[in-house]
Amino acid sequence: MILPDKYISNSESLLGISSFVLSVLKAKTLPIETIWKDFQKKYIHTMKLKNPPTYQKFILTINFMYIAGMVNYSENGMIFNENIKAHH
Template sequence: MILPNKYVTLTESYIGISALILETIADKKITVDKLWSKFQRKYILSKKINTYPTYQKFIYILEFMYLCSMISYTDKGEILNENLKVSN
């Protein structure tokens, strides 16, 4: 599930969805619920991806991203992309 293979497509894998989440975060600070709403509008409701994660899997992917140092959290609980400078 972490890496795509013969049975798990890129859009179902943690690595693939992580890239979409990082693109959604961009260079802003954002809370988890706002990030989920923005991710839904951008990818799920617009049907840009065929198979989409549940909210539970979305949280697991955020934990995976935190453990891999892709994202970090502020004291206020906002998520920010570790690879970019934050504008706010």
């Protein structure tokens, strides 16, 4: 589930979904709701993903990204890309 394998495609793994989340987040600092809405617009509503994640899996991906050091959050709960200097 975390990494793709012969049964889980890249776009269904947490690592793969993380890359899509980072492409939505870029250098912005956003609340989780906005990231989800932008993710839906870019990948789910346009049917770019064969098996799009549920909101629950999206939240699990954000948690994975935090643990892996990909994202962090500010004191007021705004999420930002840990590897890009964002204004937070």
